[in-house]
Amino acid sequence: MQATIHYSLWNSLRSVLLACITFSLVGALQAQSLIPDDGRGSGYSFVTKDNLCGLKEARQLSSPAQVNYDSLLESTPEVRKMRARRIAPSSAQGTRLLAAARSRILKACKRELSDKGHCSIWKKISRRDGASINDVTSSIRKRIAQNTSH
Numbered sequence: 001m002q003a004t005i006h007y008s009l010w011n012s013l014r015s016v017l018l019a020c021i022t023f024s025l026v027g028a029l030q031a032q033s034l035i036p037d038d039g040r041g042s043g044y045s046f047v048t049k050d051n052l053c054g055l056k057e058a059r060q061l062s063s064p065a066q067v068n069y070d071s072l073l074e075s076t077p078e079v080r081k082m083r084a085r086r087i088a089p090s091s092a093q094g095t096r097l098l099a100a101a102r103s104r105i106l107k108a109c110k111r112e113l114s115d116k117g118h119c120s121i122w123k124k125i126s127r128r129d130g131a132s133i134n135d136v137t138s139s140i141r142k143r144i145a146q147n148t149s150h
Helices: 002-033 069-074 077-085 092-116 137-149
Strands: 044-046 051-054 120-122 125-127
Touching: 051 092, 069 077, 069 092, 069 137, 077 092, 092 120, 092 137
Parallel strands: none
Antiparallel strands: 044 125, 051 120
């Protein structure tokens, strides 16, 4: 009888320990996936979906640049028009205006890429050694302004 009690106690304790180990491993794996990094094995840390134009492969990057994309969106005439007229981004007109604003930014980024010799332009990218990445937001904002004045 006493052996049966010890055996069932041992089984309960073992189940609790296995559950704790499983939960801690799952938590650790989830924590790692919260910080995605498509640049593993290179000197850069980035997520591929943040690439605006240029090279995307980590091994090919040599002189990437980054921009403050939200700031660029706000500087486009399309988004300013949406704000002034209070057009909802989810409306048909809002969707068209946002698409035009994104297209305008992409064209300006491509011109910057070819003119300044960057290999790619990103919304967010960092170097693993902590060195800074060239921010070309102001240059692209000027290109957007020049393009709208013509």
